[in-house]
Amino acid sequence: MFQNRAEAFALVLPAAIFAGAIFLVPVLILLSEGFRSADSWTIQAYIDFFSQSLNQAVFLRTLKLAAMVTAASAVIGYAAAFAIVNLPPKGKGRVTGLIVLPLMISPVARTYAWIVILGRTGIVNQALVAVGLSDEPIRFLFTETAVFIGLLQLFLPLMIISLISALENMPRDAVPAARVLGANWLQVFTKVILPLTKEGLVIGGTLVFTGSMTAYITPAILGGSKVLMLETLLYQRVTMANDFVSASVIALILIVMAFAANLLLKRLATARNKR
Amino acid sequence: MSDSRFLCLEKMTLSYGKNVAVPDMDLDIGKGELVALLGPSGCGKTTTMRAIAGLMEPASGKIVLDGTDITRVPANKRPVGLVFQSYALFPHLNVYENVAFGLKLMGVKGSELDKRVIDGLKTVGLSQYATRKPAELSGGQQQRVSLARSMVMEPKVLLLDEPLSNLDARLRLEMRTELQRVQKESGVTMIFVTHDQVEALAMADRIIVMLDGHIEQIGTPEDIYNHPVSDFVADFVGFENVFERVGNTIKTANGDVAIAGDIDDATKGLAWRPSMVTLGDGPFEGTVRGTSFAGGTREYLLDTPLGQIKAECDASLPAHDFGAVLKFDLPVHKAAQLARTGSL
């Protein structure tokens, strides 16, 4: 540890000032607009926002989809992560690489693929008609299901890698020890694996929930104006109505929800622990 | 300047912010000496060493080397070398480049550079490893590279931070003699920091025992081993039974106990090694609470009215059982008479 303060500040201040000026200050000003009225501070904008049924619906849908994607990715994530950590080292590295790969690819490309799959003439509909399960193509695009699938594909890798590292940090003998002591697999999972990997679950869950909630591309492409989420609503309000107050309100809601999700997941994890 | 005052610390005070780590230290070290700075962790020995190297600026006082005040000379301009505890080799450079690093900065070039690097590697017996990267060397070899890297700079003082602590027991012995050899052959003034009294006693010409930022005792290994000045030093060099003395009594957990023999008036405490305790005879009694076999000797832990006593006797004698009651004596003529107590 070097002690010289002037040197330390000279090194660290450019980055801090840059992030503060380009990022923090403008965002804070934007957030403050939601509380501003002609001459005083008010939460009227928030009351107005939540009194409209469309906004309520969008808010609840965003929460619901984000929660569903998080839950689904946790279930699939555990199954996949458990399978991966038990692979031989070489296979483990390769499969992990394949899981991480999609994260490096443009979300636009990743989401676009679902149009090919779920569209009116997409492979799912072709298959359904060919097998005779349906007489005519079913509408998948611009439904919550499509957005759910798109978001799950986008964020599942984050959950899987969080859980892989959590499972790898688990004491090696914990599971065999529990088995020897007579626990069945369900008990092994709830009493041993879950408590020991809850930090990975909290990290993965926060990433997936926040990512789903603030995703723009997936609801924009797969949901359109039929399945609005908070980000697409924000974009619509600004581009169609120049409504910066609503934008500010939505912005704060998104930030608060991100923090709340993190706190809630942490709380759940510790609550489980105390029992 | 005389040779005995080659490196002088004069009223040197070292502090971290408001915390004074070493107050007003005075110390003279002679030219060509091999000195050990010995003490427990947190005693200020490493801080002192870092100040001599220039990695830390004294809050007050002076550091004089070879007649020159170097207190304000920056670390990169001091003729002082330092072998780090972790060796601090540059991972991206091979052995040769590591050793050449400082010489190149001094402007040494061409065949002169080559000669000095090769000579340095020869001194530590690593000529054939010149193209290896540090990660490909064992701990002992890394230590030697680090030593060579400092030695080729021909420093006036070479500092070593816990030079043997990262080595296994066998290498440690080998490295001890190696360091002594390099020091004697080159004649460099060498100061090494250690918390291990065995290491200090085995290697050093002179030992400086430090405690809580001050010097507790300076002396030859024999001085320190046989005549510790304080209860702390006594305990540190293996006097396991240490007592405060008042008149003809020693203070124990169960009150004062009278003791027979000649005691110097100035003596504030008495200390016995386990081997100095007479077992089987004497005015005191103790119950055996533990025994351990140590090759030539057997050590006993006794519960006595004086508190716990550690005693030792020849392992060829019949062993005493756990719970046996033994007579013993603490002979005053064998005890180390301590000039100071209260630092334990």
Add this chain to the structure above:
Amino acid sequence: MSNKLYAPIILLLVLTFLIGPFIIIIAASLSAGETLSFPPQGLSLRWVIKVFEVESFRASFGVSMFLAIGGTIFALILGIPASYALSRYKVPGAETIRTIVSSPIIVPGIIVGLALLRYFVVPFNFGILFALFLAHTALILPYAVRVVSASLTNLRSDIEEAAVLLGCSRVGAFFRVVMPNIRGGILAAFILGFVTSFNQVPVSLFLSGPGVRTLPIDMLSYMEITYDPSVAALSALLAFMSLGIVFLAERFLGFSRYV
């Protein structure tokens, strides 16, 4: 669980879900037909070729490349000294500074873009490209600081002291001893920053003007007009570009160690 088929089946399903869509998109982009479909109606490279003929794609590709490369370099110029100070110095208020520097990761990008538009571009008449550059730099900065900090933490700091004792100045010690040893981390940060910036949409949504838009934004608006397979072809090309970069990075410096 004792069933040996469990692992292969679950992994096959998950990988199909995660990677399958790309295979379909690649196939669809090779279609000879007029509309997007799978299986492709005959094979041809016409849509792949078309991608290179669309003027706006070429322009927006240039913008995205500039932002990804320039923004990442600028973020590293700001981020490396900051990471160094945070890992080697006792910086007063280090936690606050860390929070400020990494805050762009926490706040949704769309808000950052909107805020920059409202308070920089409009009132101060900033150019869109300049604003995009600042926004992308701010976005990459947290990644740069995180990855570079990680490799600095893994590097013992006493080698700098050793270099100083051997005659280096402090600055010299940084360039001679620290930089060569965190080169891998810096390259990893560069790649991560590049990919993040290149794929970024929300930050750029509001920061688009005539002639200046990033490639993903351009793709989104192209899709609003037509569903022809050229976007699929472009998506496939971008996917291959990302994969190529990551593959080379992994091959030559074990990228995944740093991320």
